[in-house]
Amino acid sequence: MKSIIYTVFLLFICVCYSRAQNQLSDLNLRSVISNIQVPWELRWGPDNWIWATGINGKIIRVNPETGDQKTILESIQGLERTGESGMHGFDFVKDLTEQLYVYVAYTYRRENSTIALRVLRFRYNSALDVLDSPVTIIENIGAGTTHSGCRVKLLSDNTMLITAGDGRIQPNPSQNVNHWSGKTLRINLDGTFPSDNPFPNSPVWSWGHRNHQGVCIGQNGIIYSSEHGEQAEDEVNILNKSRNYGWPTVEGYCNLPQEQKFCSDSNVKIPITNFSPTIGIAGLEYFNFDSNFIDWKNSLILTSLKGNSIHILKLSESGDSITKKININLGLGRLRSICISPQGRIFIGRSQGDHYGSKDNKDNAIVELTSKLSKSEDGNTRNNENVLVTYSETERTFTIQPEPNLIWNGTLYDVSGSVITRFANNIGAKTYSTTGYNKGFYIVKIEINNKEFSKKILIY
Numbered sequence: 152m153k154s155i156i157y158t159v160f161l162l163f164i165c166v167c168y169s170r171a172q173n174q175l176s177d178l179n180l181r182s183v184i185s186n187i188q189v190p191w192e193l194r195w196g197p198d199n200w201i202w203a204t205g206i207n208g209k210i211i212r213v214n215p216e217t218g219d220q221k222t223i224l225e226s227i228q229g230l231e232r233t234g235e236s237g238m239h240g241f242d243f244v245k246d247l248t249e250q251l252y253v254y255v256a257y258t259y260r261r262e263n264s265t266i267a268l269r270v271l272r273f274r275y276n277s278a279l280d281v282l283d284s285p286v287t288i289i290e291n292i293g294a295g296t297t298h299s300g301c302r303v304k305l306l307s308d309n310t311m312l313i314t315a316g317d318g319r320i321q322p323n324p325s326q327n328v329n330h331w332s333g334k335t336l337r338i339n340l341d342g343t344f345p346s347d348n349p350f351p352n353s354p355v356w357s358w359g360h361r362n363h364q365g366v367c368i369g370q371n372g373i374i375y376s377s378e379h380g381e382q383a384e385d386e387v388n389i390l391n392k393s394r395n396y397g398w399p400t401v402e403g404y405c406n407l408p409q410e411q412k413f414c415s416d417s418n419v420k421i422p423i424t425n426f427s428p429t430i431g432i433a434g435l436e437y438f439n440f441d442s443n444f445i446d447w448k449n450s451l452i453l454t455s456l457k458g459n460s461i462h463i464l465k466l467s468e469s470g471d472s473i474t475k476k477i478n479i480n481l482g483l484g485r486l487r488s489i490c491i492s493p494q495g496r497i498f499i500g501r502s503q504g505d506h507y508g509s510k511d512n513k514d515n516a517i518v519e520l521t522s523k524l525s526k527s528e529d530g531n532t533r534n535n536e537n538v539l540v541t542y543s544e545t546e547r548t549f550t551i552q553p554e555p556n557l558i559w560n561g562t563l564y565d566v567s568g569s570v571i572t573r574f575a576n577n578i579g580a581k582t583y584s585t586t587g588y589n590k591g592f593y594i595v596k597i598e599i600n601n602k603e604f605s606k607k608i609l610i611y
């Protein structure tokens with residue numbers, strides 16, 4: 152059983168706007184902007200603002216500090232907005248003259264009244280602060296009112312990936328490599344098809360997909376995706392050219408008898424982790440920063456539509472497996488989009504009206520997730536050298552050893568920021584038992600003479 156292989160820590164903490172900061176957590180949420188269209192995709196722009204697509208067809212730029220908002224595209228004529236269809240993912244491209252373009256995917260209705268996906272390229276007109284000069288890059292990707300994907304992701308070789316769901320088209324197209332739905336598509340930036348794609352004159356790059364809702368690039372160019380399962384298993388995959396991801400015969404792992412035969416016959420690539428039952432996993436980004444989010448370096452951060460949660464998926468050094476999963480309940484409803492700044496700041500998009508929705512926009516928002524675990528209130532870096540923290544595997548204890556005869560207070564946190572215990576009014580060295588603690592990293596924050604020190608402990 153694959154699920155037994157993984158050590159899964161399910162840690163639930165609730166971070167709410169209305170609560171004071173002396174909660175069980177040192178994770179905080181800061182509202183950047185609210186009352187917007189469902190933000191399907193967030194990306195950090197070259198202007199250091201957040202760019203967001205709205206499901207109804209609007210594209211905005213948002214100042215991440217002030218929440219100032221500029222609308223750079225009001226709407227797209229002919230956009231189909233039914234169920235979950237509408238405007239979806241986008242990415243940036245800069246040409247050799249530094250001209251910025253936006254490639255954006257949206258659904259439209261064809262003459263035969265079926266729904267399809269199209270990618271347009273807009274030029275960013277910086278003088279007027281608008282997107283103009285739309286050019287169709289690819290269209291007629293069969294879609295639907297649900298399961299249309301879609302993320303758009305620029306690769307380092309200047310090609311573009313498009314995650315096209317199966318659109319609930321019948322018969323299911325995901326195993327038909329001549330059909331563009333239920334596929335990862337790869338195109339050149341002018342919409343032609345790369346000559347090294349698996350099939351001649353085809354954008355099809357990987358197949359057997361149901362509805363991949365997130366895609367990002369990790370170390371060594373590894374492409375990760377998140378994908379909705381039907382009911383049993385959501386999937387996080389590593390996407391490879393010419394691989395079959397199993398749908399509709401296989402959902403998640405090749406664990407059922409009817410799945411196993413197909414998996415071996417069709418060389419199905421299984422997920423690197425699953426979520427069972429499904430929770431609607433969506434936006435996905437790679438996080439690789441030394442930061443206040445202690446122990447989140449080299450992780451995938453994943454949003455989900457159910458469970459109010461983001462998920463920290465700690466990657467192995469090689470990036471080809473997941474060593475730990477942390478579930479953080481933000482209490483913010485459906486979360487479809489995520490953006491990580493070049494400095495490692497984390498922004499999350501709330502999407503309350505994206506599902507068969509005519510709900511109003513008031514609960515749709517962009518929030519910043521922050522941690523003050525290793526920084527003091529004034530933001531200054533403290534000298535950690537005056538406190539020694541050691542762990543004894545044989546004794547199952549850890550010892551906190553400040554300079555002698557100083558009075559100190561301490562707090563022990565787990566990696567998600569939950570307080571495990573507090574140590575008040577101590578003098579000199581103290582030793583504490585770790586019996587009953589889960590294995591993993593912990594952080595001890597120590598306050599001496601109004602100065603704070605943070606130390607990481609690995610309990611194993």
Ligand SMILES: [Ca+2]
Pocket residue numbers: 359386396397398401402403422
């Ligand atoms: Ca699969």
Ligand SMILES: [Ca+2]
Pocket residue numbers: 384401402403404405406407410
């Ligand atoms: Ca399965």
